[in-house]
Amino acid sequence: MFDSREKIALFIDGANLFATSKCLGFEVDYRKLLTAFRNRGYLLRAYYYTALIEDLEFSPIRPLIDWLDYNGYTVVTKPAKEFTDTQGRRKIKGSMDIELAIDAMEQSRTIDHVVLFSGDGDLTNLVEALQRKGRKVSVVSTISTQPSMIADELRRQADHFIDLITLRSEIDRHPAEPAPHAIQPATEEALTSPVGETGRKLCQIKAGSRE
Numbered sequence: 457m458f459d460s461r462e463k464i465a466l467f468i469d470g471a472n473l474f475a476t477s478k479c480l481g482f483e484v485d486y487r488k489l490l491t492a493f494r495n496r497g498y499l500l501r502a503y504y505y506t507a508l509i510e511d512l513e514f515s516p517i518r519p520l521i522d523w524l525d526y527n528g529y530t531v532v533t534k535p536a537k538e539f540t541d542t543q544g545r546r547k548i549k550g551s552m553d554i555e556l557a558i559d560a561m562e563q564s565r566t567i568d569h570v571v572l573f574s575g576d577g578d579l580t581n582l583v584e585a586l587q588r589k590g591r592k593v594s595v596v597s598t599i600s601t602q603p604s605m606i607a608d609e610l611r612r613q614a615d616h617f618i619d620l621i622t623l624r625s626e627i628d629r630h631p632a633e634p635a636p637h638a639i640q641p642a643t644e645e646a647l648t649s650p651v652g653e654t655g656r657k658l659c660q661i662k663a664g665s666r667e
Contacts (some may be wrong), residue, residue, distance in 0.1 A: 457594065457616050459565050462506045462568040468558050469574035470506035473620075476575065476598050480621050485629035486520075486642060490528050492626040495573065500567055500576045503559055505552035507536035532559070572614075578600045578645040583614055591631025596620055647666060 458464075466489075477484050486504075493499050504524050506517065525531045532555050553576065560582060562568055570586055572579065575597035583593045595614040597606035600621045611617050625631065 457618075458569070460497055462497040462592075463500045463566065464493055464497045464569045464571060465500050465560075465563050465567045466502040466571045467560050468502070468504045469552060469556065469576065471505055472574045472576060472597075472605075476620050479601050479605060480598060480624070482624055483629040484627055485528070486524060487527065488629075490621060497569065501563060503532060503556070505532045505556050508533050508554060508650045509536045509538065523568065531626045532556075549583075553578050553582075557616075560586060564591050568592060569594065571618075573597075575604070575606030575610065577610050580607070580610045580613050583610065587613075588616070592616070594618055596623070 466478075473484065490499065490502060493502075506521070508517065508521075521531055521533065532552065534552065534555065537587045537654070556574075557579070560572075564570070564586055570583075573593045573596045575595075586593050592611075593613045594616040595606065595610060596618045597611075598604060598620045599606060599611075599617075600619055606617070606644070
């Protein structure tokens with residue numbers, strides 16, 4: 457799947473990875489994540505995408521963003537859009553698909569292998585476009601939940617599918633803790649951020665729970 461001579465770039469949908477790891481019952485250590493892929497090839501770039509709520513006095517995700525920015529990641533953010541639905545519930549929208557797609561297409565000039573951390577079916581066309589440029593694309597998500605966290609069309613389009621659970625031994629922030637069952641609702645941490653809110657809802661939806 458990986459060739460040590462390949463130039464690799466990671467493109468991480470922050471909210472999607474948060475949701476997937478929480479559903480699998482562990483927390484990603486982003487330092488270990490870099491090491492894991494540096495061991496697989498020449499890691500040229502690692503991008504992390506997330507939307508932020510600007511009107512908060514303090515965003516719970518800000519410490520993570522700052523750490524990533526100083527420790528080998530290119531962090532791409534934009535303001536999240538907040539709105540109220542027809543039932544009066546507060547909703548947050550912060551898709552980073554366009555930003556991720558533009559960066560991936562630009563980097564395709566210099567890299568051999570794109571590693572996409574997302575299960576979003578909207579990115580299927582991006583994967584196909586990268587493949588037409590002769591780039592190999594691996595997608596990281598999971599099918600270890602019921603239902604799976606990855607869109608079927610995205611999984612089929614990718615050159616390789618990597619189940620996030622298979623990386624756990626390399627990237628778990630707390631590897632000494634016993635592995636809980638998959639499909640657990642995300643904890644209530646950082647729910648005021650788009651990452652926390654999206655992660656919680658996605659995990660609940662995938663687990664078949666109801667709010």
